Amino acid sequence: MNNFTSVNEVANPNKLVQQVLDIKQNTSYPKVGENKSLALIFFNPSLRTRMSTQKAAQNIGMDVTMMNIDADTWNIEFENGTVMDGSTQEHIKDAVQIISGYCDLMGVRTFANLQNRHKDYEEEVLSKFLEYSSVPIISLESAIRHPLQSLADLTTIAESKIQKPKVVLSWVPHPKKLPQAVANSFLEWIVETDAEITLTHPKGYELSKEFTDGIPISNNQKKALKNADFIYAKNWSSYSNYGQTPEVAQNWVITAKKMNLSNQGKFMHCLPIRRNVVASDEVIDNSLVYQQAKNREHAAQAVLQNIVEAL
Numbered sequence: 001m002n003n004f005t006s007v008n009e010v011a012n013p014n015k016l017v018q019q020v021l022d023i024k025q026n027t028s029y030p031k032v033g034e035n036k037s038l039a040l041i042f043f044n045p046s047l048r049t050r051m052s053t054q055k056a057a058q059n060i061g062m063d064v065t066m067m068n069i070d071a072d073t074w075n076i077e078f079e080n081g082t083v084m085d086g087s088t089q090e091h092i093k094d095a096v097q098i099i100s101g102y103c104d105l106m107g108v109r110t111f112a113n114l115q116n117r118h119k120d121y122e123e124e125v126l127s128k129f130l131e132y133s134s135v136p137i138i139s140l141e142s143a144i145r146h147p148l149q150s151l152a153d154l155t156t157i158a159e160s161k162i163q164k165p166k167v168v169l170s171w172v173p174h175p176k177k178l179p180q181a182v183a184n185s186f187l188e189w190i191v192e193t194d195a196e197i198t199l200t201h202p203k204g205y206e207l208s209k210e211f212t213d214g215i216p217i218s219n220n221q222k223k224a225l226k227n228a229d230f231i232y233a234k235n236w237s238s239y240s241n242y243g244q245t246p247e248v249a250q251n252w253v254i255t256a257k258k259m260n261l262s263n264q265g266k267f268m269h270c271l272p273i274r275r276n277v278v279a280s281d282e283v284i285d286n287s288l289v290y291q292q293a294k295n296r297e298h299a300a301q302a303v304l305q306n307i308v309e310a311l
């Protein structure tokens, strides 16, 4: 493995999930990261990704440096050829080449700005890291994908040992405009497994066809939840009316009553979660969310190990 930015760079996603499970079982870790250094670059806030990736690196003896762009560095310019006489002070081309000189691999978090669909779906920022970095790049959630989250989610589902699990990805309410990254990524990973996936969302919240091709879609949440083994909840803003949040007539919050429609289904969410907006306290308190968050550490470790071994 060289870069880790989408499922497409993973030769065998199911084998990678198995590797994560093996790492979780066997806590005497090979120190394959010794004398290697990881830089974690954040354009956006994080709790799980920051801590789990740092812990994963430390587990294998790797040194970690973290940087919050904007808060701790100069304002970055992304456009080529700009006369930089305004508020931006350092060009992304210079910053990435400099950072990659200080580390052996680099993680980058860069959310969608939800202003310009073309720029987000072209991965305006991540692609510049891939272009200018001389070391491998790991996505810590980019504009349209969150592969470390998806790997942890698939691991969590695999731990249930249910053959051909019925998995429902459900849109849920949220007070803010959120990216489609977690949902896109979950779909492109889950189709690699033996799970039966169904997507449910209100009209107007269709995801990009690039990620939903061949996936059954229902606008009836209650129907979709019937017989589900796993209910993965996530909010996202509109793709067609890009970044907007058209009004939704019905209440899509996940309640205990709705969970009862499922096959004793387990609730999943990537977190952070707005309690009693996305799902009720009762649902969250009886869910897999902490297991998912813990699996972020093991998932990150598998990815770091594979990249370091290929250096």
Ligand SMILES: NCCC[C@H](NC(=O)CCC(=O)O)C(=O)O
Binding pocket: 141, 176, 178, 179, 181, 182, 235, 270, 271, 272, 273, 274
């Ligand atoms: N990394 C996991 C999710 C990150 C982000 N959620 C958020 O920004 C939630 C913020 C809030 O609740 O205001 C998202 O949806 O992509």
Ligand SMILES: NC(=O)OP(=O)(O)O
Binding pocket: 045, 046, 047, 048, 049, 050, 141, 149, 270, 271, 272
């Ligand atoms: N799930 C997730 O990526 O959490 P953070 O945004 O806190 O890193």
